[in-house]
Amino acid sequence: MAKPQLAYNVAADAEKGLLERLFRLREKGTTAKTEILAGFTTFITMxxxxxxxxxxxxxxxxxxxxxxxxxxxxxxxATLLMGLYANYPIAVAPGMGLNAFFTYTVVLTMGLSWQTALGAVFVSGMVFIILTVTKARQLIIEAVPPVLKYSIGVGIGLFIAFIGLKNAAIVVASPATYVTLGNMKDPGVILAIIGLVITAFLMARQVKGALLIGMLSTTIIGMFMGVTKVPTGLSDIVTLVPPSPAATFLKLDIMGAVKYGLVSIIFSITIVDLFDNIGTLIGVSRKAGLLDKDGRLPGIERALVADSVGATVGSLVGTSTVTSYVESAAGVAAGGKTGLTAVVVGLLFLVSLFFAPLALLVPSQATAPILIIVGVLMMAEVVHIKFDDFTEALPAFLTIVLMPLTFSIAQGLSFGFMSYTIIKAMTGKFKEIHPVMYVLTVLFILHFVFGIAE
Incomplete structure (x- = not known):
């Protein structure tokens, strides 16, 4: 009678041995149970x-x-790659801001097809891989001044929030003033405001998974208000036949992107993804206690390679650029310290395919509050900008304001980089300008003068 128990123990020990070899759980001071719970926590939040x-x-x-x-x-x-290759508790998914840039700037404003836009994402991913492997990544990081790094995040936050307000019809177009307040009596607008209040309350109470809970709650309320469809059966929630990416798989147009001359677009995607990743990796890793005594993240190259390979594969399958998610901090707070946390998140993403019908029930009024609140969260970096120094304030202001006003992350970046170099040079602060910034500024000026990339 003891043999089955013995067999079970041997299998369990073998499993523990495999997990130990893959993720070095003891070395990191964690357990498989803690990592699995941390993975569920991260997934719920994102x-x-x-x-x-x-x-x-x-x-x-x-x-x-x-x-x-x-x-x-x-x-x-991408998340499984991050967990198995880099052994970090970081989840990876299409980035907020980068998906907005892909849709509203590259396709809807510039008029490119989504196939060509995917081609630009592919090229950007390859550039990111090359930058990481050749160590050129470090040169770019050092070249871009802190004020622009902060401003990029804040500007993208405003851009995302503006899109949320637009999708909720809280802000609408106006021939006289360009934008104005929407119809506050419209059921869709009312639903979006209710969703914003619910989600904001959950965020303020620091409820785990506040964004997801808020969105689902808003969707349910929308059903009672007649704004969205009411499920009539289990098939409206779960399916045994998950959706397929066949319509987008390998449909990217790489040569179309190259022929179009997407210098500024590729640069924008790469630079935003680069700083988004660096900031997230360092921030989350600091919270997990993974940084060394000098404040560096050992093996960060592996994490960046995992992300850039994910972005390249994403363009092949049919989505905008992926990036490391700051929501990974929720899993870290729950005790996650190794790649096992990321592996759990990755597996849950696969399971989620069977709940695809649920996504069709969620109206734009339920996702709009998420975009607005993500914008709020991204505004936090503004406190680090030295607005009492005009040579810092002007480029920061132009970067932040022009992203939403031009409906383009690329244009905000352009004006930010150009104004920084020009005003610093005009005031004799040449030592604060990295040589690479001169090159980037000239490229942006040529872009506007000769219409390169657009």
Whole structure:
């Protein structure tokens, strides 16, 4: 009678041995149980991307189901790669801001097809891989001044919040004033405001998974208000046949992107993804106690390679650029310290494919509050900008304001980089300008003078 128990113990020991070899749990001071719970925590806090990303990408003409499938598959692949290759508790998924740039700037404003935009994402991913492998990444990081690093995040936050307000119809177009307040009596607007209040309350109370809970709660309320469909059966929530990315798989147009001359677009995608990743990796790793005595993250190159490979694969499957998610901090707070946390998140993304019908029930009024609150969170970096120094304040202001006003992350970056170099040079502060900034400034000026990249 003891033999089955003995066999069970041997299997359990073998499993523990494998996990130990892969993730060095004891060395990191954690256990498999803690890592698994941390993985569930991270997934709950970022699962909203499964609903938001397809809604944003579908505006380019990408079929919603294909975008949903691509989002889940690529998030799973990139997060598993982060866990198994880099051994970090960091989840990876299509980035907020980068998906907005893909849709509203590259496709809807510049008029490129989504296939060409995916081609630009592919090229950007390859550039990111080269920058990481050749160590050129460090040169770029050192070249861009802190004020612009902070401003990029804040500007993207405002841009995302503006899109949320627009999607909720709280802000609408106006021939006289460009934008104005929408119809506050409209059921959709009322639902979005209710969703914003609910989600803001949950965030203020620091409820785990506040964004996801807020979105689902808003969707349910929307059903009673007649804004969205009411499920009539289990098939409206779960499916045994998950959606396929066949409509977008390998449909990218790389040569179209190269022929179009997308210098500023590729630069924008790469630079935003670079600093987004660096900031997230360092911030989350600091919270997990993974930094060395000099404040550096050992093996950060592996993490960046995992992210850039994920971005490249994402373009092949059919989604915008992926990036490390700051929501990973929730899993770290729950005790996650190794790649096992990321592996759990990756597997949950795959499982989520079977709940794809649920995404079709979520209206834009339920995802709009998420975009607005993500914008609020990204505004936090503004406190680090030295507004009492005008040579810092002007480029920061132009970067932040022009992203939402031009509806383009690329244009905000352009004016920020150019104004920084010019005003610092005009005031004799040449030592504060890295040589690479001169090169970038000249490229941006040529872009505007000769219409390169647009």
């Amino acid at each position: 699962a909203y991307i499964l609903f938001v990303n397809p809604q944003i990408l579908s505006e380019t003409g990408i079929p919603f189901n294909a975008a949903l499938a691509a989002t889940a598959i690529v998030s799973a692949f």
